[in-house]
Amino acid sequence: MYDNQHQKFRDYEKEFIDFLSNLSLDNYHNVTMIDLGCGTGATSLYASKYFKKIYAIDVSELMIKQVIKKSEKENITNIEFINSGFLSYEHKAEPVDIVLTKSALHHLPDFWKQVALLRINKMLKPSGIFYLFDVIYHFQPTEYINKIDNFISAFEAMAGEQFKAEVETHIRDEFSTFSWIMEGMLARAGFEVEKIRTSDGFVMEYYCKKVRDIALP
Numbered sequence: 612m613y614d615n616q617h618q619k620f621r622d623y624e625k626e627f628i629d630f631l632s633n634l635s636l637d638n639y640h641n642v643t644m645i646d647l648g649c650g651t652g653a654t655s656l657y658a659s660k661y662f663k664k665i666y667a668i669d670v671s672e673l674m675i676k677q678v679i680k681k682s683e684k685e686n687i688t689n690i691e692f693i694n695s696g697f698l699s700y701e702h703k704a705e706p707v708d709i710v711l712t713k714s715a716l717h718h719l720p721d722f723w724k725q726v727a728l729l730r731i732n733k734m735l736k737p738s739g740i741f742y743l744f745d746v747i748y749h750f751q752p753t754e755y756i757n758k759i760d761n762f763i764s765a766f767e768a769m770a771g772e773q774f775k776a777e778v779e780t781h782i783r784d785e786f787s788t789f790s791w792i793m794e795g796m797l798a799r800a801g802f803e804v805e806k807i808r809t810s811d812g813f814v815m816e817y818y819c820k821k822v823r824d825i826a827l828p
Contacts, residue, residue, distance in 0.1 A: 623653035630742065631661065633806060633818055636708075643707040645734055647697060648715025652678025652690075658711075659687045666707070670696035697727035706736040713744040717787040721796070724788070728800035732825045739821045741802055746787040747815040762813050790815060801825045 636642060642662040646655045649667040651674055658665050659682070667690050669675050675694045682690055693700065697712075697719060710731050716724055731741060750758050759782060767775035781787070790807075793815075797804060802819040809815045 627657040644709040647712040665690040668693045668700050702734045709740045711742045717785050720786045725796045732801045735821045741819040743817040747790050747793050749790040750812045
């Protein structure tokens with residue numbers, strides 16, 4: 612149900628290929644990646660065809676069970692599945708080349724987003740890549756009424772009345788933030804934003820590089 616609904620307006624494979632094309636990596640086959648908030652595993656499954664090792668993390672046990680089932684069906688053996696979250700996952704292996712999170716960080720209020728970003732820093736190798744894909748408001752605060760009305764209408768046209776209600780719930784009850792706040796949090800977590808992509812002022816992609824280690828208690 613989740614995948615069917617999202618595939619009305621998202622092409623998971625194209626998203627992953629676009630992500631790859633924007634990375635400056637010489638040898639994909641040696642890359643290790645953490646997929647934080649992996650959901651039903653679309654990104655992890657595509658990444659497994661290119662990268663050496665994937666750690667698929669999600670706080671929902673149901674989501675983890677679904678992605679395990681998919682990986683078994685495709686005989687994928689280079690994904691490790693972990694039922695955990697942004698604030699609880701402890702990475703015990705060597706730091707990875709990439710940490711990726713898609714449509715998940717908005718579940719945390721800004722205080723806890725900052726803590727999550729600090730923790731992500733520790734999971735990455737020096738100069739490692741942090742990729743963030745999420746709803747992040749990239750418009751002037753005074754424009755919010757028209758921008759949000761247009762955003763909701765666009766999703767209703769693409770995915771129907773049910774998803775319109777989900778978008779309204781997201782805006783009302785979840786914790787998407789403004790881009791200038793997010794960019795400040797990224798800088799304070801030791802990241803340098805190298806590239807930003809957006810087409811609508813809402814869904815944003817940040818390609819970041821770890822430029823310094825952050826000491827945590």
